[in-house]
Amino acid sequence: MIAPGRVRSGSRVLALWCLDWPAVAAAAVAQVPATGPVAVLAAGKVIACSAIARAEGVRRGLRRREAQARCPNLFIAQADPDRDARLFEPVVAAVDATVPGVEVLRPGLLVLGARGAARFFGSEELAAERLVDAVAAVGVEAQIGIADELSTAVIAARRGAIVPPGDGARYLAPLPIAELAVEPSLAAPERAALVDLLHRLGLRRIGNFAALTSIEVGSRFGADAVLAHRSARAVPERPPSARRPPPDLAVRYRCDPPIDRVDAAAFAGRMLATQLHTVLAAASVSCTRLSVFAETESGEQLSRIWRCAEPLTPEGTADRVRWQLDGWLTRRDGARPTAPITLLRLEPVEVVASGALQLGLWGGVGAQDERARRALIRVQGLLGGEAVRVGVLSGGRGPEERITMVALGDEPVPAADPALPWPGRMPQPAPAVILVNRPRVRLEAADGTPVQVTDRGLFTATPARLRWGSRDWQLAGWAGPWPVDEQWWAPESRTAAAGVAARAQAQLAGEPADVRVLLLIYYSETWRAEGLYD
Known part of the structure; x- marks a missing residue:
C-alpha cells in the first residue's frame, strides 16, 4: 500500500476549470451581456448559474419558479451538452497549443501533465499563468489547480490552488466531505448518496473519511467508496497520458464522400462507436480513455483525448465523437478545418478488464445492462435505426404525451419541454x-x-x-x-x-x-x- 503523500516521480497533474461553463456557453449562444444573470436548467431544476445569478440568490437545485422569484431578470436556458462541448473546443485548442497532451474530462474541465509545462515555462506557477492567459485570449475565464493526483488537482482548481508536492492529503483534510462528489466526471452516479451517508454518520470533513482504513471502507460501503477513499487520502491514481493506444483495438472509417456537416459526422461517429465496442467486447475489455482522431482532405490532423470516470458505453462513445466533431466543424474563431474530414479513427488510450462492468452490491455499471445494450445495437444494425427506440421524458399533460420515442443512439430530444408548468397534467405517480x-x-x-x-x-x-x-x-x-x-x-x-x-x-x-x-x-x-x- 502506498502511504498518503508519497509522490511518484513526474506524476504532477494540472487541471484547468472554466467556471460555470454550461451557463457561460448558454450566454454566449444567446448573446446575453456579461452583466446578465444566467441559469441552466435540467428537469426543471437549476444545474448551473453565473456568478451574477448567485449574487441574486440563485443556487443549484432550485426550481425554475423559485430561481425567477429570486432574480426576476434571470435568463433561463435548457441544458445542452452538444452546445457546451462545441463552444469548449476553442478553449481546448488554446490550451493544447500552449501545452500538448490535453485530456478532456467534460466540457468545462480538462487535465494535463504538469511536469512538462513546468519545465518549459520555468515553474508550475508560470505555467498556470500562461495557460490562464491563453484561455483568456479566447474570451473565457479559467482557474488552475496543480497537485500530485488528478482528483486533488480538480478540487484545487475550484479554488485556484497549487498544492505542494506530497501535501495532497493535508490540503484535502479540512475540506467538506461533499467535495468528493462535486465533480461528476470523476465520480460514479451513486457518489452523492455515499457523501450524504458519510455526512449523516458524522464524517463531515475529507480528513475524517481518510482516517478510516481501506478495509473498513471496502467492507462497509462498496467499490465506489474505495475510490472515493483513495481520493480522500490523495494516493496515486492514473495520470494524464497522451501515449499511443494499442493499434489492434483502434477502428477507423474512410469518409466517402468527405464529411463537412455535423449531422453526417454524428452518423459516422455512431457507426464507428458501434464498431469500436464490438472490438472491445471481443477482447473482453472496456475503454476508460478515448482518443478521437480526424484527418481532413488537405492533410490537417485533429485529435482529442476524453477521460471518463466509468467505462464508456456505445452511447457515451458516440456522444463524445459527436461533440468533438461538432466542435471542430463549427468553430467560430476561424480555426475550423479548411477541408472536409476524410478519415475518422477511435483509439482506446486506456482499457480495463470487462470485469469492471460487473454489477456489485452497491450498484455501478452492470454487465447485464451492457449485454442488453449491445444486443439492441445488434438488432438495430439488422433491422435499421428506427427498429429500436427508447423513451425520453417530454412535456405534456397525459402520460402518453410525456414520452417521446427516439431511435437508440440518437440525440434524446423531447417533443416538448418537460420543464414547463403544463397546468392540468396528470398527478403523480405516473402509470408504470x-x-x-x-x-x-x-x-x-x-x-x-x-x-x-x-x-x-x-x-x-x-x-x-x-x-x-x-x-x-x-x-x-x-x-x-x-x-x-x-x-x-x-x-x-x-x-x-x-x-x-x-x-x-x-x-x-x-x-x-x-x-x-x-x-x-x-x-x-x-x-x-x-x-x-x-
Missing part, C-alpha cells in the same frame, strides 16, 4: 405501463347502468364495477374525473373531435392480483384503459 392501443372498457354503476361524463365534467352515476372484455371487477375505489380540455380551438385535435373527454383512476378489488389500479380515459362516449399502475 402505457397501453398504446387503449382497449375499451365499460364503467358501470351498482345497478349495471353505464357511467359516463357530463358536459360539466361529472360522473352520471357513482362507479361500482368495471368490465374489460370477459373480465369483471368490483371497484375498491376511484378518483376523478379530470376533464381533458386541450387545443379545443384546433379542429384536428383529438379532444375537439371527441367532444367531452376526461380521465379517471379505478382501483380494482379481488383477483387477479396482476392488475390493481387502472388509468382510464373517456372520449367519444367510451371509456378506454390508458395505463396500469404498479
